[in-house]
Amino acid sequence: MKGLKFILAGIVFGIVMVKSEAVSWYRIQEMFRFQSFHMYGIIGTAVIFGMISVFLIKKLKLRDVQGVQIRLAAKDKQWVKYAVGGLIFGLGWALTGACPGPMFVNIGYGYLAMTIVVLGALAGTFVYGRVKERLPH
Amino acid sequence: MIELLKQPWPWYTSGAVIAAIMVTLLFFGKSFGFSSNLRTLCTLAGAGKKTSFFDFDWKTQKWNLLFLLGSVLGGLIARTWLQSQQPLQLSAATITDLNALGIHFDGQLEPEQLFGLQSLSLQNVGLMLAGGLLIGFGSRYAGGCTSGHAISGLSNLQLPSLVAVIGFFAGGLIMTHLLFPLIF
Numbered sequence: 357m358k359g360l361k362f363i364l365a366g367i368v369f370g371i372v373m374v375k376s377e378a379v380s381w382y383r384i385q386e387m388f389r390f391q392s393f394h395m396y397g398i399i400g401t402a403v404i405f406g407m408i409s410v411f412l413i414k415k416l417k418l419r420d421v422q423g424v425q426i427r428l429a430a431k432d433k434q435w436v437k438y439a440v441g442g443l444i445f446g447l448g449w450a451l452t453g454a455c456p457g458p459m460f461v462n463i464g465y466g467y468l469a470m471t472i473v474v475l476g477a478l479a480g481t482f483v484y485g486r487v488k489e490r491l492p493h
Numbered sequence: 494m495i496e497l498l499k500q501p502w503p504w505y506t507s508g509a510v511i512a513a514i515m516v517t518l519l520f521f522g523k524s525f526g527f528s529s530n531l532r533t534l535c536t537l538a539g540a541g542k543k544t545s546f547f548d549f550d551w552k553t554q555k556w557n558l559l560f561l562l563g564s565v566l567g568g569l570i571a572r573t574w575l576q577s578q579q580p581l582q583l584s585a586a587t588i589t590d591l592n593a594l595g596i597h598f599d600g601q602l603e604p605e606q607l608f609g610l611q612s613l614s615l616q617n618v619g620l621m622l623a624g625g626l627l628i629g630f631g632s633r634y635a636g637g638c639t640s641g642h643a644i645s646g647l648s649n650l651q652l653p654s655l656v657a658v659i660g661f662f663a664g665g666l667i668m669t670h671l672l673f674p675l676i677f
Contacts, residue, residue: 359555359556359559361521362521362523362556362557362559362560362563363559363560363562363563363566364563365514365517365518365521365560365563366559366560366561366562366563366564366565366566366567367563367564367566367567367570368510368514368563368567369511369514369560369563369564369567370563370564370565370566370567370568370569370570370571371567371568371570371571371575372502372507372510372511372514372567373564373567373568374567374568374571374572374575374602375498375501375502375507375571375575376501376502376504376506376507377501377581377602378507379568379602380581380602380603381602381603381604381607381608382581382583382587382591382598382602382603382604383581383583384665385587385590385591385669386583386584386587387665388662388665388666388668388669388670389586389587389590389669391584391586391587391590392583392584392587393504394504395504397504397505397508398504398507398508398511399508399639399643399644400508401504401505401507401508401509401512402507402508402509402511402512402515402644403508403512403643403644403647403648404508404512405508405509405512405513406512406515406516406644406645406647406648407647407648407650409512409515409516409648410519410648410649410650413516413519418520420519420520420521420522421520421521421522422522424522426519426520426522428519428524428645428649429524430649430651431636431646431651431653431654432636432653433652433653434653435653435656437634437635437636438635438636438642438653438654438656438657438660439656439657439659439660440634440635440660441630441631441632441633441634441635441636441657441660442631442635442642442656442657442658442659442660442661442663442664443631443660443661443663443664443667444627444630444631444634444635444664445627445628445631445632445634445635445638445657445660445661445664446631446660446661446662446663446664446665446666446667446668447624447627447631447664447665447667447668447672448623448624448625448626448627448628448629448631448664448668449628449639449661449664449665449668450664450665450666450668450669450673451620451623451624451627451668451672451676452620452621452624452625452628453603454624454628455527455528455628455632455638455639455640456527456528456530456531456628456629456632456638456639456640457527457564457638457639457640459625459628460561460564460565460568461564461565461567461568462568462602462603462608463565463568464564464565464566464567464568464569464571464572465568465569465571465572465602466568466569466572467602467603467608468610469608469609469610469613469617469621470608470621472618472621472622472625473621473622473624473625473628474625475622475625476621476622476623476624476625476626476628476629477531477625477626477628477629477632478531478534478535478538478625478629479622479625479626479629480531480625480626480627480628480629480630480631480633481528481531481532481534481535481629481630481632481633482535482540482544482547482629483626483629483630484546484629484630484633484634485532485535485540485544485546485547485633486544486546488546491634
């Protein structure tokens with residue numbers, strides 16, 4: 357099955373999110389209160405290893421499994437959406453202690469009440485799609 | 494080996510594994526970004542009939558839905574076979590601060606008081622719906638969440654992603670320090 361590798365990658369993601377406690381509401385609170393290095397350490401090492409990897413991928417012109425040279429799409433430069441959208445996201449991130457990945461990991465872990473957060477997130481995505489044209493970007 | 498995996502993982506191993514997942518997806522010809530799934534799920538639910546934003550071929554995103562499925566299974570596996578017996582090592586200062594808000598630290602991943610099924614009060618449901626709404630709306634508005642901007646975007650030295658991440662933190666700080674005392 358072609359899709360199996362994506363399921364496996366997801367499984368590793370789910371496990372690491374739990375074992376590093378990045379799915380924890382408490383840990384997110386600790387981060388926003390600057391009372392521990394833990395979350396900064398996780399995000400920081402991920403970004404540093406990520407930067408080195410992406411640099412090497414570009415430098416060595418590495419190819420993906422289909423033989424196509426790996427190219428990373430540049431983000432468009434519309435600043436309002438990043439600042440305002442980011443701020444709105446952050447409010448929800450601190451309130452629920454979850455971002456889109458961890459809310460699903462939490463459901464798998466057994467916190468079924470997270471389904472409500474997911475429903476809210478789907479509704480929020482839907483509302484954005486409806487009003488997109490009327491928002492500054 | 495299993496005993497070792499059961500321990501809470503130090504932050505640097507987790508950061509390295511997260512970066513490895515991002516790189517693996519790049520080699521599969523995809524890019525790491527979780528919140529796109531929320532849009533795909535809206536499309537699957539039929540939102541594309543009325544709104545052009547959701548009118549796209551969801552099959553191009555099937556791989557990401559499988560990744561989502563895997564992440565749920567990962568949570569289940571961690572709970573079933575890799576659960577640690579020791580309580581979460583939360584900083585004492587955070588425990589004190591949360592206590593002052595009336596939220597008690599119980600050593601689990603999530604406060605039972607907020608996310609336990611037996612404490613599912615109308616207020617908790619409202620808070621979770623509101624939080625989810627902000628996350629869904631904000632991540633689509635910003636064109637990505639923590640995985641797409643903080644990990645993928647910053648790794649690719651994207652200035653727009655840095656702006657988004659600063660926004661994530663500003664929003665989080667406002668919620669934690671200004672709004673929490675009003676909510677709890």
